[in-house]
Amino acid sequence: MSSVLSASDSEQEIVSRNPATGEAIGVVRLHSSSEVTSAVEAARDAFATWKESTFSERARIVMSAREVIISEMDDIAALITNEVGKPMAEAISTEIVPALDLMQYFARSAKDMLKPKKIDIGLTALMGRTSRIIYRPLGVVGIIPAWNYPFTIPIGEAAMALMAGNTVVIKPSELTPLVGMRIAEIFRKAGLPENVLQVITGDGSTGAAMVEAKPDKIMFTGSVATGKKVAQAAAKNLVPYVLELGGKDPMVVFADANLENAADAAVWGAFCNSGQTCASVERLYVEESIADEFTAMIVERTKRLRQGLGADESTDIGSMISENQLAIVESHVNSFRQEGAEILTGGRRNPAFTGSFFEPTVITGAVNSMRGMREETFGPTLPICRFNTEDEAVALANDTEFGLCASVWSSDLHKARRVAERIEAGTVTINEVMYTHGISQTPWGGVKNSGVGRTHGDEGLKELTSAQHIHINHFGFIPDVWWLPYSPKALKAFKALAKYFASGSLIKASLVAPTFLKRLFELRKKRK
Numbered sequence: 001m002s003s004v005l006s007a008s009d010s011e012q013e014i015v016s017r018n019p020a021t022g023e024a025i026g027v028v029r030l031h032s033s034s035e036v037t038s039a040v041e042a043a044r045d046a047f048a049t050w051k052e053s054t055f056s057e058r059a060r061i062v063m064s065a066r067e068v069i070i071s072e073m074d075d076i077a078a079l080i081t082n083e084v085g086k087p088m089a090e091a092i093s094t095e096i097v098p099a100l101d102l103m104q105y106f107a108r109s110a111k112d113m114l115k116p117k118k119i120d121i122g123l124t125a126l127m128g129r130t131s132r133i134i135y136r137p138l139g140v141v142g143i144i145p146a147w148n149y150p151f152t153i154p155i156g157e158a159a160m161a162l163m164a165g166n167t168v169v170i171k172p173s174e175l176t177p178l179v180g181m182r183i184a185e186i187f188r189k190a191g192l193p194e195n196v197l198q199v200i201t202g203d204g205s206t207g208a209a210m211v212e213a214k215p216d217k218i219m220f221t222g223s224v225a226t227g228k229k230v231a232q233a234a235a236k237n238l239v240p241y242v243l244e245l246g247g248k249d250p251m252v253v254f255a256d257a258n259l260e261n262a263a264d265a266a267v268w269g270a271f272c273n274s275g276q277t278c279a280s281v282e283r284l285y286v287e288e289s290i291a292d293e294f295t296a297m298i299v300e301r302t303k304r305l306r307q308g309l310g311a312d313e314s315t316d317i318g319s320m321i322s323e324n325q326l327a328i329v330e331s332h333v334n335s336f337r338q339e340g341a342e343i344l345t346g347g348r349r350n351p352a353f354t355g356s357f358f359e360p361t362v363i364t365g366a367v368n369s370m371r372g373m374r375e376e377t378f379g380p381t382l383p384i385c386r387f388n389t390e391d392e393a394v395a396l397a398n399d400t401e402f403g404l405c406a407s408v409w410s411s412d413l414h415k416a417r418r419v420a421e422r423i424e425a426g427t428v429t430i431n432e433v434m435y436t437h438g439i440s441q442t443p444w445g446g447v448k449n450s451g452v453g454r455t456h457g458d459e460g461l462k463e464l465t466s467a468q469h470i471h472i473n474h475f476g477f478i479p480d481v482w483w484l485p486y487s488p489k490a491l492k493a494f495k496a497l498a499k500y501f502a503s504g505s506l507i508k509a510s511l512v513a514p515t516f517l518k519r520l521f522e523l524r525k526k527r528k
């Protein structure tokens with residue numbers, strides 16, 4: 001295991017290990033549930049002041065945190081590499097770059113995105129009413145991330161939550177606590193007031209304690225199984241949540257696609273971070289007429305990949321996070337073999353290393369009934385399956401419990417769009433794979449078992465607010481026709497409301513005027 005628990009006196013600790021070497025790289029506290037409750041309470045106290053801060057004060061701190069990241073970039077990237085095993089190149093390209101971009105985007109845009117919004121209330125406005133929505137901060141946002149992107153996901157969600165006026169408690173994965181603690185350090189250096197953002201290290205029990213501590217929102221990223229537990233526990237106290245869960249993303253390649261680009265994308269999409277990305281390409285469907293040629297292109301590219309220590313600048317594929325994760329991949333690959341698929345390259349633990357390295361693996365002859373095509377593998381495997389028609393491609397892509405992302409590859413954009421719109425997924429990219437979590441302006445999230453709710457974009461920012469409706473009656477001196485007491489005239493007025501006013505048509509609504517006036521006079525008279 002890359003991290004182990006040990007007891008020292010009454011306190012428990014987590015030893016964080018480099019999964020590529022097994023070397024211990026740090027020790028952190030495993031916080032108790034009472035400490036988690038105290039952290040959430042401290043965050044609630046801090047909220048009283050932080051919610052009153054202006055958008056420019058919040059933006060100044062988020063932008064300062066960016067500066068800290070930029071000045072410490074090499075060191076942060078090295079820490080991510082040491083704790084996750086991914087290449088330094090990916091620590092920068094897929095963790096630091098998107099975090100920096102998200103932070104500047106929400107620092108600059110949150111004020112405008114959350115400005116009060118006037119609502120068109122239709123014919124009700126004729127009665128002298130107006131409605132506005134204001135976006136209030138929720139309170140304490142509890143962030144429970146996975147280990148695979150231990151920097152960009154929690155720091156991005158934290159930056160959005162802070163910009164919306166919330167305070168934050170992050171419970172990092174037990175496999176990547178040091179990266180989590182670094183996030184707290186970055187915001188401390190940026191001048192964030194005490195307890196506005198806290199990082200509380202621990203394992204699943206600490207995450208469960210966070211949910212029990214009743215924060216005002218849970219932003220959870222992890223497996224479907226844990227996501228369901230979080231949802232059940234949160235439901236007890238009606239704590240709202242966003243669940244960003246697993247995927248089994250399909251890549252559909254038509255014969256008219258740019259095959260060079262599609263092959264490069266498939267290899268990056270399947271093997272980046274050793275395949276441990278929620279939006280990894282986990283199923284490749286290729287049109288029969290080009291299947292042999294395309295498969296050969298992928299195998300040739302895969303064989304060229306250099307596997308090694310993440311710290312080595314020319315490493316393409318690093319280690320996996322843990323022996324547990326590697327064992328799942330091994331078991332899926334063995335299932336593929338037993339169920340009749342063929343391993344074209346890879347297919348085994350890399351014997352050149354002692355750490356958790358699995359060779360990038362290309363599999364052909366895969367069909368959807370195979371275990372490795374149904375369960376999330378979360379490792380460096382690329383199973384390839386063939387299709388003949390557009391309808392078949394859509395049916396194969398949708399034949400899964402997951403619905404996070406998908407991609408469609410074709411030079412016919414009309415066809416690609418048509419297919420994309422038929423695929424059940426939170427995001428479908430055309431002639432592109434996987435990277436849109438890095439576009440902070442666009443919503444991210446899944447359908448089916450891939451999750452609930454959204455992060456990023458307008459939808460994601462608003463998840464971190466409560467939409468409060470402020471309604472004004474500008475004719476406050478006139479009673480409403482629907483108030484008590486009721487009478488035959490009231491009933492007549494209500495029937496007119498049903499028949500004419502509720503039609504939404506101004507012309508029809510004008511027909512309510514006589515019954516309305518009679519009813520108003522009646523109400524005024526009854527007041528005397």
Ligand code: NAD
Nearest residue numbers: 145146147173203204207208222223226244245246247278
């Ligand atoms: P996991 O479910 O094992 O753990 C996720 C987090 O939940 C960890 O911090 C863990 O300590 C915590 N946790 C465990 N039990 C808990 C409980 N009962 N209550 C509250 N918290 C608890 O997942 P993982 O192995 O860390 O991550 C891998 C999974 O994450 C994959 O399925 C991957 O697809 C998914 N993921 C999804 C996205 C996305 O955006 N959809 C992004 C990254 C990862």
